[in-house]
Amino acid sequence: MYKGGGDLQHYQVDSVKRNTLAQQVMEQIISLLMSGQLMPGDRLPPEMELMEQLDVSRPVVREALSSLETLEVISRRPRGGTFVSEKVGSSPFRAMLAIFINNLPAVIEARMTLELGLVTIAAEKITDEELSQLKETIENIRLHRDDYGAYDKQFHRVIAYSAKNPIVEGMIESLLIAHDKTDSLITFREPELTIQYHEAILEALKKHDPAEAFQKMYDHLKYVRDKILDGQS
Known part of the structure; x- marks a missing residue:
């Protein structure tokens, strides 16, 4: 754990030399987590020490820390420093997501893998109250088409x-x-299509049909995947 006032020599960190500097800084911090050199709740070294150890500029360090904060891998406390989030201990998937967040095909496939599995189990367990909540979200999409x-x-x-x-x-x-x-x-919205996909998923869940729920969710997520990746090409 970083106690303050020292250097980073006891951390096995490589200097950053490649082009995507902020991403590389993120990977170095994540590697410390994955190796157990940093633990949930530990305080990260100050920005100046990270800059010196990793041989990068302050903007690069700040961009990397900002991305890790968005991913809830770290948390920053006013005048208190930067700490590894306690949430990482209960969800190591956050660390993996942080490493690959800019690998769009991998992120999308991870999302598809999780959601397709979850929706099949949800079809067996979902309650009437939860079905009503889903219907309400669809109505809200219909009412707020622009956002x-x-x-x-x-x-x-x-x-x-x-x-x-x-x-x-x-x-x-x-x-x-x-x-x-x-x-x-997503560069352009298609609320009507989103509503159609969501309604199809909802109907499958109402029938408590795992196979149909899987298929309808797959149709939806494949559409999202193709739309995003086509937009990046």
Whole structure:
């Protein structure tokens, strides 16, 4: 744990030399987490020490820390320093997501893998109250066609948590971070199509049909994947 006033020599960190500097800084910090040299709750060294040890500029360090904070791998306390989030201990998937957050095909496939598994279990377990919540999110998308991202995300959150699996619950918030990443890359919105996909998923869940729920979710996520990757090409 960083105690303050020392240097980073006891951390096995390589200097950063490649082009995507902020990404490389993120990977170095994550590697310390994965190796156990940094633990949830530990304080990170000050920016100046990170700059010197990694041989990068302050803007690069700040960009990397900002990205890690967005991913909830670290948290910054006013006048208190930067700390590894306690959430990382319960959700190591956050660390993996941080490393590959700019690998869009990998992020999208990870999202698809998790959501397709969750929706099949949700089809067996979802309650009438949760079905009503899904219907409400669809109505909100219909009412807020120009800015419905939060309601889209809530639709997927309700399904994920309705699976009621404590082992994967630590992965769900990371899944939603992946949702935010993919959502931010959509250049044009098609609310009617989103509503159609969501309604098809809802109908399958109402029937408690795992196979149909899987297929309808796959149709939706494949559409999202193709839309994003086509836009990046």
